[in-house]
Amino acid sequence: MKHSLYFVSSKQQSFWNRNLSALVNYDFHQLSEDQKTIVLFKQGQILKIITPRRYKIYRQHLFYFRKSGEIGGFLLLKNVYCSFRSKDNTILVTLSHDFQQIVLQSGNKTEEVDNFIHELKQNCIQESIPASFQIPRQKIGEGITSEVFVINHQNNQKFAIKKVVKAPLGHKMREKQAKSLAEEIFIMRSLDNPNIPKLHEVYENDDSVELIMTYYEGGHLYEKLQNFSLQQKQQLVRDILETMNYVHSQQIMHRDLKPQNIMYKDKDPFSTDIAIIDFGFSTNYKYQEHVLYNCGTPGYAAPEVQEYKEKQKMYTTQCDVYSLGIIIYEIFYGVHPFKSSNSGSLSFNDKIKLPQSLKNLLIQMTRIQPKYRFTLKECLEQDFFKENLDSNYLDDLLKFSLVDSIYQKSNNISRKNSFDPSIKLERLNKHESVKNKTINSTVAESKNLLGKSFGPIEQQLQDDLQFSENHNCPNDFNNFLQKRI
Numbered sequence: 270m271k272h273s274l275y276f277v278s279s280k281q282q283s284f285w286n287r288n289l290s291a292l293v294n295y296d297f298h299q300l301s302e303d304q305k306t307i308v309l310f311k312q313g314q315i316l317k318i319i320t321p322r323r324y325k326i327y328r329q330h331l332f333y334f335r336k337s338g339e340i341g342g343f344l345l346l347k348n349v350y351c352s353f354r355s356k357d358n359t360i361l362v363t364l365s366h367d368f369q370q371i372v373l374q375s376g377n378k379t380e381e382v383d384n385f386i387h388e389l390k391q392n393c394i395q396e397s398i399p400a401s402f403q404i405p406r407q408k409i410g411e412g413i414t415s416e417v418f419v420i421n422h423q424n425n426q427k428f429a430i431k432k433v434v435k436a437p438l439g440h441k442m443r444e445k446q447a448k449s450l451a452e453e454i455f456i457m458r459s460l461d462n463p464n465i466p467k468l469h470e471v472y473e474n475d476d477s478v479e480l481i482m483t484y485y486e487g488g489h490l491y492e493k494l495q496n497f498s499l500q501q502k503q504q505l506v507r508d509i510l511e512t513m514n515y516v517h518s519q520q521i522m523h524r525d526l527k528p529q530n531i532m533y534k535d536k537d538p539f540s541t542d543i544a545i546i547d548f549g550f551s552t553n554y555k556y557q558e559h560v561l562y563n564c565g566t567p568g569y570a571a572p573e574v575q576e577y578k579e580k581q582k583m584y585t586t587q588c589d590v591y592s593l594g595i596i597i598y599e600i601f602y603g604v605h606p607f608k609s610s611n612s613g614s615l616s617f618n619d620k621i622k623l624p625q626s627l628k629n630l631l632i633q634m635t636r637i638q639p640k641y642r643f644t645l646k647e648c649l650e651q652d653f654f655k656e657n658l659d660s661n662y663l664d665d666l667l668k669f670s671l672v673d674s675i676y677q678k679s680n681n682i683s684r685k686n687s688f689d690p691s692i693k694l695e696r697l698n699k700h701e702s703v704k705n706k707t708i709n710s711t712v713a714e715s716k717n718l719l720g721k722s723f724g725p726i727e728q729q730l731q732d733d734l735q736f737s738e739n740h741n742c743p744n745d746f747n748n749f750l751q752k753r754i
Contacts, residue, residue: 275435275447275473276348276394277367284369285333285342292343295328306334307385309362309373324373326388329458331364347455350473351393353386360386364393390470392458398472398479402430414446419484428469429484434477449549449560450478456521456551457482464512464544485544487533494600496538499623499658505541506597507654512545513593514645517586524550524561526592527569528599554585568605569595572637587639590648594634601627606635626653 306323313320323334326346335341350365360382362373375382406418409429418430433450436443457468457480466483473479487493497505509531516523523530525547534542550564562577564570571591573584598606598615601623606615615635617628630653633643643651 273438273475274350274396275478276350276451278348282367282369284364284366284371285344287342289340289343292330307381309375309385311371311373319374324385326385326392329392329455331392346392348451349393351389351395362386362389364389391468394454394471394473394478396472397474402428402472402479402481406430427484427486429466429482431480431482432477433480445560452552452560453549454480456553457548460516460519460521460548462512462515464508464542465516466544466546483544485532485534485546487535487537487540487542490528490531490533490543490596490600493533493538493541494603497541499601501539501541502600503654503656503658505543506600507649508541508543509545509596510593510645510649512543513589514649516545516551517589517645520553520555520586521551522554522584522586523548523589523592524552524570524574525565526589526596527566528596531596554583559583565592568607571639573639584639587642587644590634590642590645591636591639593645594631594642597634598631624653624656624658626651626656629653 306325308321309324310319310321312318322341325332325334329346331344331346331349333341333343344364344366348366352363352365354361354363356374358377360375360378362375364371364373375385401422402420404420404422406420408416409419410417414436415431415433418432420428420430422428436446454468454471457466466485469481469483471478471480494502513523513526523545526545530545530547532544532546533540534544550561552559552561562579563575565574565588567575569592571584571588574588577584595606602618602621615628615631617623630643630648630651633641633651634648636642
């Protein structure tokens with residue numbers, strides 16, 4: 270094995286684990302040797318004797334069975350490398366883990382062998398990405414150490430590729446970065462839900478690790494909200510909560526839920542089908558140790574995550590409930606509930622007519638103390654999801670929403686002005702003057718100048734927006750001003 274590989278521990282240990290008590294919540298009946306096992310041949314390291322054994326991949330573990338049918342040992346397929354080469358009419362499979370290695374040889378190439386190799390590729394790490402994934406890529410995002418691309422693969426199938434640049438050998442952050450990425454990979458492979466991207470394969474080369482994932486082309490949460498009725502928003506929220514309730518049922522907390530990590534699956538402007546993405550900060554809350562503790566995004570991270578101190582009792586999946594409460598508030602009210610990243614008591618704009626059941630739900634989701642928050646299962650049982658919103662509430666009452674105003678206000682102004690060219694010209698000149706003055710202004714100065722340029726109706730609308738200087742959408746008042754113009 271190359272010593273430059275990322276997911277390699279310095280600890281020396283045997284390849285197979287034979288302590289079956291380490292397997293928790295497993296249905297051993299499904300592991301019996303007569304259920305979808307495959308016969309592969311292993312060469313002994315000392316006597317070089319070729320021995321046939323039955324193998325099976327189940328829940329991210331590779332098992333082998335003795336002649337008696339009992340489990341002989343297992344390998345957790347986390348940080349395991351695999352490679353393949355053909356020999357005559359057979360395939361040699363090399364599996365490597367922490368400098369320990371075994372080579373398995375198949376019989377004749379069959380569909381059974383192909384399926385087993387496909388399962389290995391889905392659960393292991395492969396060296397060197399194939400040419401089929403190196404075709405022209407379009408960058409769609411980037412972070413400090415990663416980039417995200419979209420490619421058209423075979424049969425015009427699109428994939429998202431997350432490329433993570435490895436910290437150099439000897440760098441103080443290399444081990445922590447590798448552990449964090451290994452955790453993300455393992456968790457994504459353990460989740461099986463239509464609203465969570467599937468991690469198809471993972472490749473590693475000398476300087477990066479590349480994750481091949483499901484690609485969603487519908488855009489982020491904000492990009493369609495202006496098209497949705499209240500009933501559609503209600504369904505959107507239900508889908509988000511049901512998806513995360515599944516994640517929590519697997520004892521996993523996301524820890525970075527925010528609007529940018531909720532995407533629509535397709536471009537249909539009225540489709541509410543969503544997916545939860547970016548499990549880079551996710552972890553199993555039952556682990557004895559965690560790679561990260563204080564993480565997430567200010568304004569969305571729960572108080573217990575932001576304020577966590579070493580040696581405290583670890584927080585739980587309730588941290589995600591808080592983040593979702595903030596997001597749901599934004600979906601319906603169009604503005605972040607707080608004027609800073611610090612939490613506080615929710616307030617509701619009475620001009621936006623929404624049911625009391627929604628307000629009650631939001632209050633229960635954003636309690637400061639995690640033990641007093643609803644679980645997601647309890648959230649889904651609340652009266653809000655039984656409300657018939659379209660028959661009781663008018664969508665046009667959402668005209669005060671920040672999200673709606675960004676997309677609709679300019680259209681409304683242009684329709685008004687089209688009846689009187691002189692009014693239109695006067696307003697355009699006024700807005701142009703304000704825009705020029707705010708180019709080098711502070712946020713507070715820009716806000717004041719914009720207020721002076723509004724008429725009484727527009728000023729009232731602006732006051733109702735409850736604009737937050739620390740809010741991510743938008744986070745720059747000059748950009749916001751130009752969108753309004």
